[in-house]
Amino acid sequence: xxxxxxxxxxxxxxxxxxxxxxxxxxxxxxxxxxxxxxxxxxxxxxxxxxxxxxxxxxxxxxxxxxxxxxxxxxxxxxxxxxxxxxxxxxxxxxxxxxxxxxxxxxxxxxxxxxxxxxxxxxxxxxxxxxxxxxxxxxxxxxxxxxxxxxxxxxxxxxxxxxxxxxxxxxxxxxxxxxxxxxxxxxxxxxxxxxxxxxxxxxxxxxxxxxxxxxxxxxxxxxxxxxxxxxxxxxxxxxxxxxxxxxxxxxxxxxxxxxxxxxxxxxxxxxxxxxxxxxxxxxxxxxxxxxxxxxxxxxxxxxxxxxxxxxxxxxxxxxxxxxxxxxxxxxxxxxxxxx
Amino acid sequence: xxxxxxxxxxxxxxxxxxxxxxxxxxxxxxxxxxxxxxxxxxxxxxxxxxxxxxxxxxxxxxxxxxxxxxxxxxxxxxxxxxxxxxxxxxxxxxxxxxxxxxxxxxxxxxxxxxxxxxxxxxxxxxxxxxxxxxxxxxxxxxxxxxxxxxxxxxxxxxxxxxxxxxxxxxxxxxxxxxxxxxxxxxxxxxxxxxxxxxxxxxxxxxxxxxxxxxxxxxxxxxxxxxxxxxxxxxxxxxxxxxxxxxxxxxxxxxxxxxxxxxxxxxxxxxxxxxxxxxxxxxxxxxxxxxxxxxxxxxxxxxxxxxxxxxxxxxxxxxxxxxxxxxxxxxxxxxxxxx
DNA sequence: CTGAAAGCGCTTACAG
DNA sequence: CTGAAAGCGCTTACAG
Numbered sequence: 001x002x003x004x005x006x007x008x009x010x011x012x013x014x015x016x017x018x019x020x021x022x023x024x025x026x027x028x029x030x031x032x033x034x035x036x037x038x039x040x041x042x043x044x045x046x047x048x049x050x051x052x053x054x055x056x057x058x059x060x061x062x063x064x065x066x067x068x069x070x071x072x073x074x075x076x077x078x079x080x081x082x083x084x085x086x087x088x089x090x091x092x093x094x095x096x097x098x099x100x101x102x103x104x105x106x107x108x109x110x111x112x113x114x115x116x117x118x119x120x121x122x123x124x125x126x127x128x129x130x131x132x133x134x135x136x137x138x139x140x141x142x143x144x145x146x147x148x149x150x151x152x153x154x155x156x157x158x159x160x161x162x163x164x165x166x167x168x169x170x171x172x173x174x175x176x177x178x179x180x181x182x183x184x185x186x187x188x189x190x191x192x193x194x195x196x197x198x199x200x201x202x203x204x205x206x207x208x209x210x211x212x213x214x215x216x217x218x219x220x221x222x223x224x225x226x227x228x229x230x231x232x233x234x235x236x237x238x239x240x241x242x243x244x245x246x247x248x249x250x251x252x253x254x255x256x257x258x259x260x261x262x263x264x265x266x267x268x269x270x271x272x273x274x275x276x277x278x279x280x281x282x283x284x285x286x287x288x289x290x291x292x293x294x295x296x297x298x299x300x301x302x303x304x305x306x307x308x309x310x311x312x313x314x315x316x317x318x319x320x321x322x323x324x325x326x327x328x329x330x331x332x333x334x335x336x337x338x
Numbered sequence: 339x340x341x342x343x344x345x346x347x348x349x350x351x352x353x354x355x356x357x358x359x360x361x362x363x364x365x366x367x368x369x370x371x372x373x374x375x376x377x378x379x380x381x382x383x384x385x386x387x388x389x390x391x392x393x394x395x396x397x398x399x400x401x402x403x404x405x406x407x408x409x410x411x412x413x414x415x416x417x418x419x420x421x422x423x424x425x426x427x428x429x430x431x432x433x434x435x436x437x438x439x440x441x442x443x444x445x446x447x448x449x450x451x452x453x454x455x456x457x458x459x460x461x462x463x464x465x466x467x468x469x470x471x472x473x474x475x476x477x478x479x480x481x482x483x484x485x486x487x488x489x490x491x492x493x494x495x496x497x498x499x500x501x502x503x504x505x506x507x508x509x510x511x512x513x514x515x516x517x518x519x520x521x522x523x524x525x526x527x528x529x530x531x532x533x534x535x536x537x538x539x540x541x542x543x544x545x546x547x548x549x550x551x552x553x554x555x556x557x558x559x560x561x562x563x564x565x566x567x568x569x570x571x572x573x574x575x576x577x578x579x580x581x582x583x584x585x586x587x588x589x590x591x592x593x594x595x596x597x598x599x600x601x602x603x604x605x606x607x608x609x610x611x612x613x614x615x616x617x618x619x620x621x622x623x624x625x626x627x628x629x630x631x632x633x634x635x636x637x638x639x640x641x642x643x644x645x646x647x648x649x650x651x652x653x654x655x656x657x658x659x660x661x662x663x664x665x666x667x668x669x670x671x672x673x674x675x676x
Numbered sequence: 677c678t679g680a681a682a683g684c685g686c687t688t689a690c691a692g
Numbered sequence: 693c694t695g696a697a698a699g700c701g702c703t704t705a706c707a708g
Contacts, residue, residue: 004398006685017695022687032693052458053400054685056391057700060342064438074424079417082424086412089439093454098438101427116431120390282620344701355679360703370677392701395684
């Protein structure tokens with residue numbers, strides 16, 4: 001199979017012009033159906049492959065989208081974003097686009113270095129997957145390409161973002177705990193770490209408010225330091241009857257700690273997570289949690305970015321994607337007066 | 339920041355030709371240092387960005403590498419390949435290349451449909467990540483682009499592959515079990531499923547042979563069906579004192595099953611895994627296993643493919659990357675005469 | 677040291 | 693319905 005067949009080669013073979021071949025292969029007007037068919041058959045036979053670079057140059061766009069994930073979200077235990085990237089990559093194909101993954105190193109993030117794919121015009125837009133620093137948000141906002149922020153947002157920047165409805169998910173989950181008879185409910189998550197953690201906290205808080213349960217500051221527990229590294233969770237005393245954790249991984253860690261201290265889950269205290277990732281299923285007992293709709297999030301992000309490529313002026317603001325509570329075995333119903 | 343600055347714009351601004359600008363920006367001979375510097379400064383100031391598409395068209399290559407992962411390896415619990423892709427993507431950048439992820443759907447695999455990135459000349463080569471069907475191997479082998487197979491190989495095809503030294507890893511692990519006094523050792527893995535599973539089995543077998551331990555066919559246990567879907571593992575009776583599992587996930591499943599049946603690990607029987615993925619650390623007790631050197635594997639694959647792009651004739655055959663035993667708590671030392 | 681010319685493969689706009 | 697011409701942004705080979 002010769003490797004460098006061009007439209008011209010097909011044209012020469014058939015004694016027509018390359019313009020005609022171009023039209024035929026792109027199913028455009030202006031070629032007789034008969035000739036069109038003949039060209040297509042020959043192209044196939046000659047092993048013709050479209051040259052995307054030529055099209056890119058002509059049209060001034062690459063049909064690639066950069067998917068940027070900060071390095072710290074890609075650790076061994078953090079396959080969530082890579083998973084999302086996988087869906088993005090697949091869904092993008094339906095639109096004739098391709099994803100180029102760029103792991104943003106902590107160094108580049110700190111030094112505000114943009115991905116090389118930007119400087120080489122390899123991409124027509126960016127999907128930023130996972131919260132980056134404020135300064136980096138500003139930096140990337142200054143770039144003249146369309147971008148959407150996935151799984152986080154920043155209230156100060158005028159950007160489009162697609163996020164799980166963290167607020168509502170945590171709200172519903174806490175409502176559920178209260179329905180099950182819980183009154184002393186703790187929240188586990190460092191409030192200033194990410195917008196997700198903060199919003200989930202607020203959903204939890206709203207549920208408390210609605211049920212006239214006082215927020216006890218000693219029940220709001222840190223799970224990571226300023227750099228986002230996990231820290232040992234300090235159990236409050238007395239122990240609440242339930243814990244709302246900001247994510248499944250932390251819920252998993254918490255359950256292990258509780259067990260070490262001699263408590264049984266859910267008999268002695270209930271624990272719920274968020275994300276429905278692998279930690280939810282491997283915890284014993286399996287966790288009641290909120291499932292993030294990855295496909296829907298990826299889909300939204302892609303629709304938005306492609307729309308913005310067509311029309312730079314368009315703005316979408318925050319798009320919320322609803323999660324879904326997955327009921328498992330980590331919550332115990334408390335009888336009244338227990 | 340105007341977005342469509344070209345070399346010509348810079349040239350016009352400075353009253354020189356675009357050839358000179360090209361030379362300057364590419365650090366080529368034939369421009370005075372003074373002018374070169376002036377051009378670079380102005381380019382930066384004008385917000386010039388290189389047009390990769392133009393270069394691609396000129397040189398006939400895209401500077402992209404397609405990373406193809408069969409869909410079935412990307413499930414919730416299978417972040418391994420996505421993880422590898424992440425490293426590939428990062429390492430590729432050091433060579434001026436980029437990775438484009440393509441999830442090969444089971445349908446496309448069955449129908450022998452090549453990734454669209456091929457038909458659109460979006461990539462200069464392929465890294466196939468995870469074993470595909472024989473027919474698909476043949477199909478992709480017929481393609482005129484360089485390719486390397488990562489984490490599997492096929493003895494019939496003349497292809498370059500980078501694999502973990504599965505044979506040696508399982509051999510060493512089994513040796514370790516025997517050193518610890520084990521004699522009845524089971525292997526868990528369906529031998530005809532992938533080359534990895536098979537080679538790990540052979541390493542296990544070699545260790546038995548060397549220690550003059552008879553291979554007991556009833557101790558070779560299936561863990562998945564012909565389609566690769568996990569099946570329930572049938573425990574042999576009497577129970578061996580140790581299990582060599584073909585991967586950590588299966589080891590994790592096995593440990594749970596053993597516990598359900600009332601056995602303690604490692605007191606009643608020892609279990610070892612392979613991969614050192616998340617399952618190794620979340621199993622209670624944590625698993626002794628073999629750590630696959632992902633970075634080294636990715637590195638090798640990239641070196642090979644880039645070498646092959648430069649020189650299509652070059653052949654590398656099978657490249658083995660050594661793993662490393664990670665000792666944890668799932669193996670018990672058996673006293674002689676126990 | 678500097679630049680005019682040609683060409684990479686395609687598409688668009690126009691003419692016949 | 694068909695095609696000649698121009699151009700996308702860059703680089704190479706050559707001439708001055």
